[in-house]
Amino acid sequence: MVEFANQYPSGTQLELVISLEGKSIRAEAKVIWSRGSPGQPDSAYQHGLEFIHLELGAKVELTSFIGNLSCG
Numbered sequence: 001m002v003e004f005a006n007q008y009p010s011g012t013q014l015e016l017v018i019s020l021e022g023k024s025i026r027a028e029a030k031v032i033w034s035r036g037s038p039g040q041p042d043s044a045y046q047h048g049l050e051f052i053h054l055e056l057g058a059k060v061e062l063t064s065f066i067g068n069l070s071c072g
Contacts, residue, residue: 025058
């Protein structure tokens, strides 16, 4: 799940730049679901994404980063 300032409908394809501890990776993803609280100050919309394209090196970096988060 990720949060964006804007709400995107299901099926929207996004080009993302993800920052991981000083590194940036590029990815393409598709919105699977979204929900939020429109009209609330400083609200963010939650989105579920499916990665469409992720370079092998970026996939390794992202997997490693997530693994480090879950291991503490």
